[in-house]
Amino acid sequence: MDANVLAKEMIEHFGEDVACVARSFKRLYVTFDPDELYPVWDWLQEKLPGLRFGTSTAMDLRQGIGVFHHLPVNGTPLVITLKVIAAKPDPRVPALTVKVPAAGWIEREMTDLVGVIFEGHPEPHRLVKAEAFPDTFPLRRDFDPERFKEDIGELPDF
Amino acid sequence: MSSPTSKRVVQIGPFHPLLEEPVGFSLGVEGETVVDVDARMDYIHKGIEILAQQRTYDMLPILLERICGICSVTHSVCFCNAAEDLLGVEIPPRAKYIRTIIAELERVHSHLLWVGLAGHFIGYNTVFMWAWKYREPVCDVFEMLTGHRQNSALPMVGGVRRDIPVKYFDEARKTLDMVEGKTQMLTDAVLDDPVLAARLKGVGVLTPEEVMEWGVVGPTARASGVDTDVRRDEPYAAYDELDWEVCLTQNGDVFDKAVVRLLELKESIKILRQCFDRFPEGPLNLGTLHIPRGEGVGRYEAPRGEDIHYLRSNGTNMPERLKVRAPSYTNIASFKASCIGEKISDVTITLAACDPCYSCTERTAVVRAGADQPERTFGDLVRLSQAETRRIAAEMGRAPDLQLT
Numbered sequence: 001m002d003a004n005v006l007a008k009e010m011i012e013h014f015g016e017d018v019a020c021v022a023r024s025f026k027r028l029y030v031t032f033d034p035d036e037l038y039p040v041w042d043w044l045q046e047k048l049p050g051l052r053f054g055t056s057t058a059m060d061l062r063q064g065i066g067v068f069h070h071l072p073v074n075g076t077p078l079v080i081t082l083k084v085i086a087a088k089p090d091p092r093v094p095a096l097t098v099k100v101p102a103a104g105w106i107e108r109e110m111t112d113l114v115g116v117i118f119e120g121h122p123e124p125h126r127l128v129k130a131e132a133f134p135d136t137f138p139l140r141r142d143f144d145p146e147r148f149k150e151d152i153g154e155l156p157d158f
Numbered sequence: 159m160s161s162p163t164s165k166r167v168v169q170i171g172p173f174h175p176l177l178e179e180p181v182g183f184s185l186g187v188e189g190e191t192v193v194d195v196d197a198r199m200d201y202i203h204k205g206i207e208i209l210a211q212q213r214t215y216d217m218l219p220i221l222l223e224r225i226c227g228i229c230s231v232t233h234s235v236c237f238c239n240a241a242e243d244l245l246g247v248e249i250p251p252r253a254k255y256i257r258t259i260i261a262e263l264e265r266v267h268s269h270l271l272w273v274g275l276a277g278h279f280i281g282y283n284t285v286f287m288w289a290w291k292y293r294e295p296v297c298d299v300f301e302m303l304t305g306h307r308q309n310s311a312l313p314m315v316g317g318v319r320r321d322i323p324v325k326y327f328d329e330a331r332k333t334l335d336m337v338e339g340k341t342q343m344l345t346d347a348v349l350d351d352p353v354l355a356a357r358l359k360g361v362g363v364l365t366p367e368e369v370m371e372w373g374v375v376g377p378t379a380r381a382s383g384v385d386t387d388v389r390r391d392e393p394y395a396a397y398d399e400l401d402w403e404v405c406l407t408q409n410g411d412v413f414d415k416a417v418v419r420l421l422e423l424k425e426s427i428k429i430l431r432q433c434f435d436r437f438p439e440g441p442l443n444l445g446t447l448h449i450p451r452g453e454g455v456g457r458y459e460a461p462r463g464e465d466i467h468y469l470r471s472n473g474t475n476m477p478e479r480l481k482v483r484a485p486s487y488t489n490i491a492s493f494k495a496s497c498i499g500e501k502i503s504d505v506t507i508t509l510a511a512c513d514p515c516y517s518c519t520e521r522t523a524v525v526r527a528g529a530d531q532p533e534r535t536f537g538d539l540v541r542l543s544q545a546e547t548r549r550i551a552a553e554m555g556r557a558p559d560l561q562l563t
Contacts, residue, residue, distance in 0.1 A: 050386075052370055072466070105199070
């Protein structure tokens with residue numbers, strides 16, 4: 001399905017809750033509030049039978065922490081990017097893992113590196129960071145490597 | 159459900175020969191049956207994503223080639239696809255063909271590597287030796303064309319950096335003829351061998367529903383009959399101009415995953431021959447491009463499945479964010495679906511069947527070991543797997559190795 005057509009149908013269905021930008025016929029970017037995540041996923045899954053979870057990107061934006069879920073559709077060139085923005089300082093978004101288990105690892109990774117809490121995640125323990133790693137988030141803009149070195153000390157001499 | 163006394167946990171890894179990067183698997187085991195799988199990752203987190211924010215667009219393909227030791231073309235071309243999606247440009251035809259040639263050579267040597275290792279894990283060491291023997295000339299061709307066996311340093315945003323020498327195409331064709339013959343021999347031997355069929359059919363099955371649930375990609379998904387291939391779905395490089403087919407099988411077990419890869423080898427050789435025949439003249443790249451503010455998603459069919467890069471630019475000469483998702487990331491997570499209910503001697507080959515990249519150190523220990531429970535190493539798991547093949551072969555009255563002619 002063409003991204004422009006899908007964008008129109010989404011706006012018809014969800015109204016002003018979603019903002020759709022089709023950057024080409026194969027790339028659709030949809031921005032909405034975190035509460036809308038499950039309805040949007042359910043609607044898309046029903047609409048597009050080849051919809052599959054690809055991956056997610058989390059990044060520290062000035063207005064909050066952005067969580068972008070990239071969803072390719074099998075058999076078509078279409079990639080849909082669902083964008084939700086969680087407000088700082090306590091960023092929380094619903095876990096997509098509840099709907100699709102493929103999101104399990106990447107959501108744990110995002111919690112580790114950027115510090116977004118995924119509410120409802122069935123296995124919320126660490127994936128990337130070691131247990132001894134302090135509770136700081138290396139991909140946040142305010143992460144200070146010097147300060148980090150002071151906190152954990154130099155590496156042991158092997 | 160399992161009672162706490164009957165379930166034991168077998169720790170595989172974090173250093174494990176099936177994986178290019180260390181991964182820790184905890185297998186919950188009841189008797190010989192696996193009832194739970196948990197994975198622990200990123201023991202050698204390289205910080206590529208943060209490094210990528212500190213490199214210019216021209217330096218990035220060189221950095222990204224070093225993500226993986228096998229799929230070096232994968233990540234650099236995937237990044238270029240993302241940047242070209244952001245820019246909305248099309249690269250010159252000669253660059254498209256060069257990218258296709260290096261990508262398919264990589265697929266050929268990567269699949270041959272997998273065939274060899276899969277053979278080793280079930281005790282077919284002849285297959286291991288032969289497959290790796292035929293992989294070497296393919297790496298030599300890669301070196302003849304690009305100057306290096308693995309890292310070509312060819313892709314750049316908007317095309318390729320250098321030309322490849324056309325004078326070596328004849329030599330490359332000869333190598334491909336040889337590899338095609340040997341692939342056919344391996345395929346016939348695998349399809350005809352009753353021990354392999356008894357050993358691998360019905361093992362580690364992924365149903366199409368599980369494939370969609372776990373987002374499985376590449377040959378692992380195609381073995382379950384899920385028709386997905388980025389080369390056809392969203393043609394990059396020259397794939398839309400060439401005549402080739404997506405290989406599909408239906409059963410989703412380890413046997414079918416092997417067959418899909420062997421069939422794909424032949425398709426790759428077909429693609430390469432067409433590229434050599436139709437190699438066009440023309441410029442190699444679009445010159446230095448300014449990447450404006452924006453975002454792009456790049457996809458690429460790596461030997462192991464779909465690779466995704468998300469690029470976000472703020473208008474400077476370095477990306478604001480680059481997200482890299484290698485195909486093994488989703489394929490490994492699907493072990494939760496494919497390993498549960500399997501026998502422990504089948505876990506090795508089930509883990510290997512999605513072709514995670516390989517490393518060379520390993521450690522396996524029974525975590526909740528009683529006084530009478532001996533510690534197990536990964537070598538024991540391979541031995542268990544090989545013994546299972548020998549048992550089936552003995553029952554059938556056959557030699558415990560593939561009959562190659």
